[in-house]
Amino acid sequence: MLKQDVQMCDLCGLVVEIDGFTVDIKEGKTLKFCCAGCLSVYRLLNGDNIVE
Numbered sequence: 656m657l658k659q660d661v662q663m664c665d666l667c668g669l670v671v672e673i674d675g676f677t678v679d680i681k682e683g684k685t686l687k688f689c690c691a692g693c694l695s696v697y698r699l700l701n702g703d704n705i706v707e
Contacts, residue, residue, distance in 0.1 A: 664687065666693040667689065676693070678698065679706040681705075
């Protein structure tokens with residue numbers, strides 16, 4: 656069973672163990688990713704939804 660404070664990657668669903676792989680989106684949310692690869696894939700597929 657997972658602890659409640661465990662964050663899951665918003666792309667692949669793995670546990671987020673390292674801080675820093677985040678992106679803010681237009682809906683006002685901050686998405687968290689487990690690695691630079693997931694962050695890069697999200698940016699490539701959803702570049703128009705990202706707040707810089």
